[in-house]
Amino acid sequence: MRAQKRFHDGRRVSPTETGPTPRNAIGRESTRREGVILVGLLTVFSMLTWMALPIALSAPAGASSPAAVDTAPAITQCNPPDFPITAGFQVTCTVTVVNNTTSTGATSSTVTTSACLAAAGVVFPSCPLNSGPITSTTSSTQLVTSVNQCNGIVTGGGSNVFCNVTVTNNVPVGTTAAPVTVDQCIGSAGGGGSTQACAPSGSTTSATVTQCNGSVTGGGTYASETTLGCTVTGDASALPVTVNQCNGTANGGGSAVTCMTTMTNNFVATTTTTTTTTPATTTTAPPSTTTVPSVIPLGAPQTGAGGASRSDDSVWIALGVLALVGAGAAMSVALRRRRVLAARGGFDRHE
Amino acid sequence: MRFITPPRHRKRQSTRWWVLAGVLLVVAVSCIAVGLHGHRVSPALPHRQEHPASPLAAASTTTAPPVTVVARSTPVTLSIPAIGVAVAVSELGLNPDGTVQVPTDFQEPGWYRLGPSPGQVGSAVILGHVDSYQGPAVFFNLRSLTAGDAVDVTLADGLVAHFVVTSVAMYPKDQFPAQQVYGSHGNSQLQLVTCGGTFDSQTGHYLSNIVVYSSFVTTTPATAQAHL
Numbered sequence: 001m002r003a004q005k006r007f008h009d010g011r012r013v014s015p016t017e018t019g020p021t022p023r024n025a026i027g028r029e030s031t032r033r034e035g036v037i038l039v040g041l042l043t044v045f046s047m048l049t050w051m052a053l054p055i056a057l058s059a060p061a062g063a064s065s066p067a068a069v070d071t072a073p074a075i076t077q078c079n080p081p082d083f084p085i086t087a088g089f090q091v092t093c094t095v096t097v098v099n100n101t102t103s104t105g106a107t108s109s110t111v112t113t114s115a116c117l118a119a120a121g122v123v124f125p126s127c128p129l130n131s132g133p134i135t136s137t138t139s140s141t142q143l144v145t146s147v148n149q150c151n152g153i154v155t156g157g158g159s160n161v162f163c164n165v166t167v168t169n170n171v172p173v174g175t176t177a178a179p180v181t182v183d184q185c186i187g188s189a190g191g192g193g194s195t196q197a198c199a200p201s202g203s204t205t206s207a208t209v210t211q212c213n214g215s216v217t218g219g220g221t222y223a224s225e226t227t228l229g230c231t232v233t234g235d236a237s238a239l240p241v242t243v244n245q246c247n248g249t250a251n252g253g254g255s256a257v258t259c260m261t262t263m264t265n266n267f268v269a270t271t272t273t274t275t276t277t278t279p280a281t282t283t284t285a286p287p288s289t290t291t292v293p294s295v296i297p298l299g300a301p302q303t304g305a306g307g308a309s310r311s312d313d314s315v316w317i318a319l320g321v322l323a324l325v326g327a328g329a330a331m332s333v334a335l336r337r338r339r340v341l342a343a344r345g346g347f348d349r350h351e
Numbered sequence: 352m353r354f355i356t357p358p359r360h361r362k363r364q365s366t367r368w369w370v371l372a373g374v375l376l377v378v379a380v381s382c383i384a385v386g387l388h389g390h391r392v393s394p395a396l397p398h399r400q401e402h403p404a405s406p407l408a409a410a411s412t413t414t415a416p417p418v419t420v421v422a423r424s425t426p427v428t429l430s431i432p433a434i435g436v437a438v439a440v441s442e443l444g445l446n447p448d449g450t451v452q453v454p455t456d457f458q459e460p461g462w463y464r465l466g467p468s469p470g471q472v473g474s475a476v477i478l479g480h481v482d483s484y485q486g487p488a489v490f491f492n493l494r495s496l497t498a499g500d501a502v503d504v505t506l507a508d509g510l511v512a513h514f515v516v517t518s519v520a521m522y523p524k525d526q527f528p529a530q531q532v533y534g535s536h537g538n539s540q541l542q543l544v545t546c547g548g549t550f551d552s553q554t555g556h557y558l559s560n561i562v563v564y565s566s567f568v569t570t571t572p573a574t575a576q577a578h579l
Binding site for chain 2: 202232235298299304308317320338
């Protein structure tokens with residue numbers, strides 16, 4: 001009877017089904033349970049592996065690991081899970097990138113990072129919560145192409161986030177630089193009492209700098225400081241480097257976010273070496289004859305407001321037409337009077 | 352009761368109507384003339400091809416301009432005697448979306464500072480408004496420049512960079528040749544840019560840009576610049 005119950009618990013049996021003996025049913029049920037447990041264990045293992053993979057991939061590139069050189073093109077730090085998503089923290093993270101290219105096409109980069117985690121209000125460089133500031137300087141033969149930091153952290157409220165990225169591109173004279181486009185401070189600092197200072201404003205899709213979007217939405221402010229202060233300095237970048245920082249960060253109430261990006265280009269004059277038989281000399285080409293690079297703007301300039309084209313031409317013409325009609329009417333009256341005068345022989349009688 | 356109007360008085364009344372008609376006729380002609388003149392000054396290129404294949408190609412038939420040795424120096428004034436322009440020059444950069452800034456003052460052009468300064472190798476660019484909301488602005492007559500006209504730029508270091516117009520072109524905004532206007536062509540050039548063509552009252556913008564291409568000639572000390 002127990003076996004029958006179990007059997008009925010595990011399967012739907014039609015009234016006509018005879019089914020196995022109770023002993024066989026118990027054995028098959030046990031086997032099935034083991035299979036389910038095995039599948040469950042495999043699923044949990046897969047999930048753990050899946051969760052661990054992005055964590056491993058998002059390890060700070062500029063950290064102390066010697067393998068950091070291999071990951072130079074993308075710099076990532078101060079993001080979860082290395083940095084907390086809870087409340088009451090002081091985060092100070094900086095990334096300094098120096099990219100170099102030569103006229104021969106050789107590339108190199110140097111990255112200096114600093115990461116500091118403390119309780120809210122504890123001023124940098126005191127970083128007891130990560131025994132920092134954790135700093136590192138790494139070099140690579142590759143150019144850094146992206147920096148990603150301070151995203152989606154300390155969302156629990158009452159936190160301060162300070163994150164800076166400085167990119168310096170040393171390139172040969174003649175390198176064409178691209179405009180630095182900006183997407184920042186969109187959907188941020190919308191809570192009550194929030195203040196915002198962002199410059200320049202911009203919402204360009206796939207921008208060079210994407211920062212401070214969807215952050216500090218909890219409202220309030222800390223010690224009357226600006227809730228959200230974000231700046232981008234530098235109009236152009238001679239090498240393609242994107243910055244993504246301070247997005248979806250510090251969304252709890254009473255938090256503040258200050259993030260800055262600076263892009264600088266140094267156009268290095270090309271040197272040519274001329275060797276003659278006697279004596280051997282090395283000369284440098286005069287820089288004045290080299291082409292000065294230009295950052296090519298996007299689109300066409302809007303240099304007109306239409307005042308000359310849409311001046312009150314139509315009004316003048318309308319007035320002219322009115323005056324023309326009036327002149328016609330006056331002429332018609334004058335002609336009629338003259339005809340009447342002629343018809344009556346110079347006298348007009350009224351009663 | 353019967354009374355009689357003297358013929359002289361009646362004739363005077365008729366004459367008044369004739370005078371009124373004449374005055375109204377003059378007013379009508381004047382108003383219509385002013386209105387039509389306003390339409391005629393629409394900033395387009397009146398007698399040129401609107402989309403030249405390559406304005407620079409025409410210039411290349413002349414002697415190649417000399418390679419300059421002018422050091423970078425901020426332009427402070429712009430003089431175009433042919434159209435009576437002699438104005439101060441401001442500086443322009445880029446907007447956050449990567450487009451070029453335009454001058455805030457309708458009567459003052461701006462130098463694009465992320466390119467060469469006038470006289471350096473490359474294409475220096477000065478942008479100005481063709482008109483304001485009220486009427487013509489500093490570059491309203493830019494379209495009337497012709498090859499050979501002089502363009503002079505006084506630099507902050509005390510030199511005047513002299514250029515000569517090589518060609519004038521008009522491009523639809525969606526076909527604006529940014530690389531040709533801002534990019535280097537191996538010599539020292541100055542491009543003057545403004546709006547032109549048809550004004551789209553829906554968007555509040557002109558549909559085209561006018562570009563005046565000029566090539567560097569020489570420099571002189573600012574004191575020798577008579578017309579500034």
